[in-house]
Amino acid sequence: MQTVKTFLSLPFVEDASGNTVPQADSPITFVISGPGEIVATDNGDPTSFVPFPSHERETFNGLALVIVRAKAGEAGNIKIIAASPGLKDAQLVVNSQ
Numbered sequence: 001m002q003t004v005k006t007f008l009s010l011p012f013v014e015d016a017s018g019n020t021v022p023q024a025d026s027p028i029t030f031v032i033s034g035p036g037e038i039v040a041t042d043n044g045d046p047t048s049f050v051p052f053p054s055h056e057r058e059t060f061n062g063l064a065l066v067i068v069r070a071k072a073g074e075a076g077n078i079k080i081i082a083a084s085p086g087l088k089d090a091q092l093v094v095n096s097q
Contacts, residue, residue: 013062013084013087014062020062022061023061023062024061025059025060026087027056028057028064028084029083030055030056030066030080030081031055032068032079032080034076034079035071035076035096036068036069036080037071038053038055038067039053039067039068040052040065040066040067041053041056041064041065042064042065042067043057043063043064044060044061044065048060066080066082068080068094070094070096071096075096076095076096077093077094078093079091079092080092080093080094
């Protein structure tokens, strides 16, 4: 039996001191490599009309969400990058077995 796992990543905008910036509405582009796929993105903004499968999303209250699913039968490292103009990129590596 194979199991397909879903991973959540919660990128957020922070200042130089490491504090979340709640007023940030920065556009974020999510890029993935490895044996995974982006299932959805969100930011919790009930007025947003961006479709969930979009790989681009503005932060809301400084937060965004990306949901990644491992591809069935494929093992390896899944690398997720969150990039925004003028901000340092964030990355997360998840091992899928």
